[in-house]
Amino acid sequence: MATKFSDNPNRPPSIVHRPSSTVHRHIVALAGGVGGAKLAHGLAQVLPPEDLTVIVNTGDDFEHLGLYICPDLDTVCYTLAGLANPETGWGRVDETWNAIANIEKLGGPAWFRLGDQDLATHLERTRRLKEGQTLSQITSDFCKAWGISQKVLPMSDSPVRTMVDSDEGVLAFREYFVHRRREPRVKGFRFDGVEVAGPAPGVREALESAEAVVICPSNPWVSIDPILKVIKTIDKPVVAVSPIIGGKTVKGPAAKMYAELGIEPSALAVARHYRTILTAFVLDNADAAIESEIKKLNIKTLVADTLMNEVQNRARLANEVLRFIGSS
């Protein structure tokens, strides 16, 4: 079964007209892993720290080797802190792999490559969770320790588990993603626990004070949908940046998922995916030809260079998105 947003009867208002010199323009970014982290990093470079809140998917959190691992939260935090591996986009820069190499020698599960520095995050988070601290408290403390002055919030302090319904049965997301290498054909998604998982402390307040919500170029199905399911409604302007460029994803299986669900993967498909909440949409230059199709959905559009392979492109794209919000 494919996921659909609960239809929002109140179409969100259009983006408020404000001069670009306005001091306070709180932005809430919704982010998954690598692609989302890059735009969040761009926004962090161009906004005052107090004006950015990043709400991060926790649907693919999982337990491994007895450790509680939050891949998207860690990718966002490592990226904002300048600690991320620039080659992969995830994990730590200048990482060593001595623990996992020795686990492998002992015949243990080494399919999830945990670096030594990265292990510290999981060990200390797991220890604190067992002590009764919440994921949002822990994330806040870790952000301080890593020198991150923006607010980074897990979407929820309660467990939500993204399950992939596939031709090989229902798989936990990480099992599908890492262990099964995205090979099974997806048939739909399920977010176990999402009905009872409330948003983490600070999520509602951030959305209330937001001028606009930016949906980062993350996987709509498995990175953004879980967040939207948890926060339920957004009554602020929403601008999404397409994670699909020229029918393909920069990274990750979003395009493959669209195709397997019988939808042609394209920026248009993404805009349709979010249409009930979307005010505006940013698509790549490569997709300029389908801009008019998207406009027909009554969604404002910006065509931009959305690739963020170089660090400097993150701030450039963030600035373009913010100007687009201010001028819409």
Added chain:
Amino acid sequence: MATKFSDNPNRPPSIVHRPSSTVHRHIVALAGGVGGAKLAHGLAQVLPPEDLTVIVNTGDDFEHLGLYICPDLDTVCYTLAGLANPETGWGRVDETWNAIANIEKLGGPAWFRLGDQDLATHLERTRRLKEGQTLSQITSDFCKAWGISQKVLPMSDSPVRTMVDSDEGVLAFREYFVHRRREPRVKGFRFDGVEVAGPAPGVREALESAEAVVICPSNPWVSIDPILKVIKTIDKPVVAVSPIIGGKTVKGPAAKMYAELGIEPSALAVARHYRTILTAFVLDNADAAIESEIKKLNIKTLVADTLMNEVQNRARLANEVLRFIGSS
């Protein structure tokens, strides 16, 4: 309260006379951490692998950061495998410390210095224990992976927890040893769980087939007593190597413990400690003057160079101990 052995009414037989050319002479070594591991390593160098079983204290096993840590088992295994840090005697050679450094940055507990390679041992052991494997199964597998062909057995698969009764109250051993840096004055010891903890599979069989039992130069109070409490009786010749030289310990708090318990720390005190089970005793050249006092306990003696600061001294001492056993 100080621990005493249950009095053994059957004084063990004297060591069997055998020509030194005898092929099979199974030796069981009882060992704690660093000192015990060194003599076990010496024995491993001079005996055929199938003729040595090392039974290791697990009384100071503890949980930390959610990991099940067996300091003595790991020290013995790392030493036998040639993986131990030659500087400290414990931990791994060529170790890195990236995980613990990052745990410290996150404000986590860094008082127990876990190296990155060492972490793998604890992570994989904890994972397997949670799966339901026993400590002895896991230890056997790890020994294979590390290329150890001697049998290394935890004293028990059931938890035994050495508790130190001190002027600061009752402390778990590792808390006393590492966190409180052996500063509290000891009043006695308690081994929680020892009454119900049976010996691990293989322990009884090894003792039955043994020609002699060697008590390695480990702490009598907290490394050897727990093993003796678990195995209850030994009906084989027992030779102990004194961990106290010239009234001092090479490493660790044994001498301090004797003094705090009102007993002058000396090789004689160690011989008295073990007297109900002891056939023979090895003391250091530095203590030659008290050899006659020990002989008065009806215990055979060997005066030797018992320091094993250099690796080559381990095999030399092991050979002297084996010749002493063969000739007693």
